[in-house]
Amino acid sequence: MAEKKSDRTRASILAAARERFGADGYERATIRAIAADAAIDPAMVMRYYGSKEKLFAAAAEFDVRLPDLRGVPREQTGEVLVRHLVERWEEDDTLRVLLRTAVTNESAAERMRQVFIGQLTPAFERAAMDEPAVRAGLIATQALGFALCRYILEFEPIVGLSTDEAVAWLGPTITRYLTAPLPSQV
């Protein structure tokens, strides 16, 4: 009896929650709508997850799973990183949930910071780069901007790009943010 009945409804609630949060954002995704999608009573959502805030926390739980960049030659790091991020983004809508909600929900924004600054910066620090935080931030601007335009705002020219095209365009940008010397201050 590894699989109890409750586990399945628990999971279906979570799936419905991810869908709704990802499509509508935190405020407009109502408990009632999520419950309806999961074909379940709204009270069940409360019983299983305690509150909307906690349900959201469960739905937005995720990990970037950065690839190991140590063996990759300098000039290809951007490509590898972009490809990883894009593929990660396509396969899992948790990131979309996070992006859509981070804009109005402070705790989601904090998690976004943790992921993109908190996880990238130390990785670059280990590689003995100067200003690792700035480089991590710049990479975040391009990566998140791409995700925003592709998945949230749905700009047609960006939606139409294949993974390979996206990698070819964005890769060199990321590589430059990673390797270029600091601009001389003015």
Next chain:
Amino acid sequence: MAEKKSDRTRASILAAARERFGADGYERATIRAIAADAAIDPAMVMRYYGSKEKLFAAAAEFDVRLPDLRGVPREQTGEVLVRHLVERWEEDDTLRVLLRTAVTNESAAERMRQVFIGQLTPAFERAAMDEPAVRAGLIATQALGFALCRYILEFEPIVGLSTDEAVAWLGPTITRYLTAPLPSQV
């Protein structure tokens, strides 16, 4: 009597609305809160703007006012464009309103598309570029991603950049999106 009493309250409502929409997003910015900020009765907001949706439309009304890029040498177009956008963004919170709400509000998203795809693409078309829409889209990813990280998510390393530093980092990226040949398809 060019300046009537009602014009002032009209304006103060609009200012309060911009502030609230920009800080909280569409759903969480309530008419009551906006009215309180403007030291006015909520019913006044309705009398002057008809509905929340119409008030939002008025608050998000704006124009990028693209600079004339024709005299600028190719290699500097990115810098000029970035500097213009950053300065535009700093001076006026309408853009922040739009960015924060576009994520959950379809009509705001549509306006964002109009601005970044609809205004940039024809400008590049006139310059006889290949794939002007893709180039406009790519520029939008970097510009919006920067704005997102700087003004909405408030990533410290990005918030800390001066305008000149931002231009130095992002300029070459934009220039490349503007001038690089299309990547060979795979």
Next chain:
DNA sequence: AGCATATGCCAACACTTGTTGACTTTTGCT
């Protein structure tokens, strides 16, 4: 001054939200 109009305030409406508690049904064990 007197009056019409513009401006503002108050209280209430209909509705939706997250959340709760009491009640019924199903499940699994002995």
Next chain:
DNA sequence: AGCAAAAGTCAACAAGTGTTGGCATATGCT
């Protein structure tokens, strides 16, 4: 079969939302 716990249902709550109409006040014109 009998029973306790789990799982699910139902109706209601308190709070907050956009929105409306009626009533008071101030303003400007003659």
